[in-house]
Amino acid sequence: MSSAAEVSPRAHLEPFRTRRTFAIISHPDAGKTTLTERLLSAAGAIQQAGAVRGKAGQRSTRSDWMEMEQQRGISISSSVMTFEFDGLTMNLLDTPGHSDFSEDTYRTLTAVDAAIMVIDAAKGIESQTLKLFEVCRLRDIPIITFINKVDREGLAPLDLIDEIQGKLALDLTPVLWPIGQGVDFKGYIDLLEKRVVTPQGKTLAEFDAIDDLLEVESLVDDPVFMTALETLELARAMLPDFDLKVFHEGHMSPVLFGSALKGIGVAELLRTLGDWGPEPRPQPALPAPISPDEKKVSGFVFKVQANMDANHRDRIAFVRLCSGTFTRGMRLKNVRSGKDMAVANPMFFFGNNRELAEEAVAGDIVGIPNHGTLSVGDTLTEGATINVTGIPNFAPEIIRRVRLTDAMKTKQMSKALSDLAEEGVTQVFRRMVGADWIVGVVGQLQLEVLASRVAKEYGVPITFEPMGFEVARWVESDDPDELKRFITAQKTNMAEDRADAPVFLAQNAWWADRAKQDWPKIKFLTTKERH
Numbered sequence: 001m002s003s004a005a006e007v008s009p010r011a012h013l014e015p016f017r018t019r020r021t022f023a024i025i026s027h028p029d030a031g032k033t034t035l036t037e038r039l040l041s042a043a044g045a046i047q048q049a050g051a052v053r054g055k056a057g058q059r060s061t062r063s064d065w066m067e068m069e070q071q072r073g074i075s076i077s078s079s080v081m082t083f084e085f086d087g088l089t090m091n092l093l094d095t096p097g098h099s100d101f102s103e104d105t106y107r108t109l110t111a112v113d114a115a116i117m118v119i120d121a122a123k124g125i126e127s128q129t130l131k132l133f134e135v136c137r138l139r140d141i142p143i144i145t146f147i148n149k150v151d152r153e154g155l156a157p158l159d160l161i162d163e164i165q166g167k168l169a170l171d172l173t174p175v176l177w178p179i180g181q182g183v184d185f186k187g188y189i190d191l192l193e194k195r196v197v198t199p200q201g202k203t204l205a206e207f208d209a210i211d212d213l214l215e216v217e218s219l220v221d222d223p224v225f226m227t228a229l230e231t232l233e234l235a236r237a238m239l240p241d242f243d244l245k246v247f248h249e250g251h252m253s254p255v256l257f258g259s260a261l262k263g264i265g266v267a268e269l270l271r272t273l274g275d276w277g278p279e280p281r282p283q284p285a286l287p288a289p290i291s292p293d294e295k296k297v298s299g300f301v302f303k304v305q306a307n308m309d310a311n312h313r314d315r316i317a318f319v320r321l322c323s324g325t326f327t328r329g330m331r332l333k334n335v336r337s338g339k340d341m342a343v344a345n346p347m348f349f350f351g352n353n354r355e356l357a358e359e360a361v362a363g364d365i366v367g368i369p370n371h372g373t374l375s376v377g378d379t380l381t382e383g384a385t386i387n388v389t390g391i392p393n394f395a396p397e398i399i400r401r402v403r404l405t406d407a408m409k410t411k412q413m414s415k416a417l418s419d420l421a422e423e424g425v426t427q428v429f430r431r432m433v434g435a436d437w438i439v440g441v442v443g444q445l446q447l448e449v450l451a452s453r454v455a456k457e458y459g460v461p462i463t464f465e466p467m468g469f470e471v472a473r474w475v476e477s478d479d480p481d482e483l484k485r486f487i488t489a490q491k492t493n494m495a496e497d498r499a500d501a502p503v504f505l506a507q508n509a510w511w512a513d514r515a516k517q518d519w520p521k522i523k524f525l526t527t528k529e530r531h
């Protein structure tokens with residue numbers, strides 16, 4: 001943080017304008033964890049790079065609450081890391097990389113204003129990158145592209161740019177251009193600060209126009225540099241100039257080549273995010289979008305996480321503030337339940353530490369400890385009836401009946417499933433006929449997490465069994481009588497979700513399709529807003 005003597009050039013801004021709230025999206029192994037560590041250490045938030053990682057033998061700053069997560073070496077849950085940089089407050093929301101957890105990731109992306117897309121230079125666009133990109137596109141989230149691992153052999157920069165533009169239909173514009181790759185890697189050309197830099201960060205030359213570099217003898221004598229310059233010129237001829245507005249609209253991405261592992265391009269990435277990254281954006285809501293400069297406080301829960309810290313058996317709702325200035329102790333209304341709550345112990349998450357949040361503004365992420373009063377999708381306000389939109393449940397792709405091995409524990413099981421459903425770990429349905437407990441998840445791994453947590457945290461051993469349904473769709477209709485007729489006719493295939501909304505269960509896609517044709521006035525929905 002800057003000392004009192006230094007005045008940040010951003011000191012005159014309204015506080016919310018100094019927030020940058022973002023996520024890193026990538027395919028597993030592209031280097032997200034390494035980049036996160038480097039970003040934090042570049043910003044001085046942690047001393048020792050390596051502290052973020054939850055891998056064996058290392059200290060972990062996050063989500064070490066589940067052995068399974070560590071054993072598998074994947075990050076199942078999202079969390080937030082806040083750090084200061086250049087007069088800005090950066091809120092980095094971590095998204096789980098595993099595809100089974102796309103729902104959680106999706107919700108986290110509803111809470112960010114920008115994303116860094118990390119691509120492995122040897123692999124280009126991979127399946128998970130594409131999926132996550134599409135989620136960002138749904139909300140036109142501005143994206144900065146970081147092409148990682150230039151210290152290794154990879155695809156040629158122009159081929160990578162071609163592939164990204166082609167697969168994502170996104171305009172790119174270069175910011176950092178590599179000089180060689182792999183063993184030939186000799187540094188980079190920084191188009192923002194107009195300098196040529198060695199891998200160690202030493203400035204080799206400065207320029208006004210790129211052509212000036214042709215006067216620098218030590219560079220032009222080097223064939224690797226000349227090739228880099230030529231490809232950069234080709235790229236610039238082919239690509240549009242940077243346009244802040246188009247970037248903020250989500251249609252243009254500044255691209256930096258670097259190496260998370262070697263710390264190359266990381267400071268420049270932070271600077272790009274700081275200088276160009278958007279301030280908090282208006283939040284889609286009903287009856288109207290919430291502007292970040294509105295005076296009254298509003299926010300929404302995008303994640304609930306249990307047992308963040310083994311020493312405190314707690315449950316934290318992560319709230320993204322959308323407007324106003326929140327102060328500790330303030331009373332906020334949960335619009336879903338209509339209940340007021342005094343927020344006595346809101347928290348910020350700095351590096352390894354939690355701190356009490358005395359004051360927070362739009363863009364900030366505040367953790368609110370609670371015992372089940374807050375669920376994913378809830379909107380909090382100073383009293384106004386506003387509902388933040390766009391935080392849906394997804395139709396489960398795996399539907400299972402829950403089997404309890406100890407019949408005496410029905411009550412605990414019901415509590416466990418209901419708690420975990422509020423966290424967004426699973427969805428729970430009740431059949432309209434019979435007394436089955438049904439859970440629905442998007443991926444297999446979610447089932448394993450569910451069983452493990454119910455056993456460990458609630459002492460209830462459960463198993464799952466298939467029940468002959470593969471497809472679930474929420475059903476709605478503009479004609480209430482038709483909906484009633486449908487439900488009556490399909491009674492044995494009907495269930496209700498936790499909000500009592502009717503859900504149609506079909507044996508497979510063919511039957512689901514058939515129902516759609518037979519009942520043209522019924523809408524079969526794959527997503528449902530969580531309020």
Ligand code: G4P
Nearest residue numbers: 027028029030031032033034035148149152259260261262
């Ligand atoms: P992820 O979170 O996206 O899954 O990726 P992570 O950071 O864990 O990185 C995946 C692997 O790629 C790691 O190697 C990491 O060291 C390596 N890596 C990340 N950035 C770079 C880079 O810029 N250059 C090179 N050469 N490698 C990079 P690993 O051997 O799988 O893991 P570890 O044993 O090093 O922890």
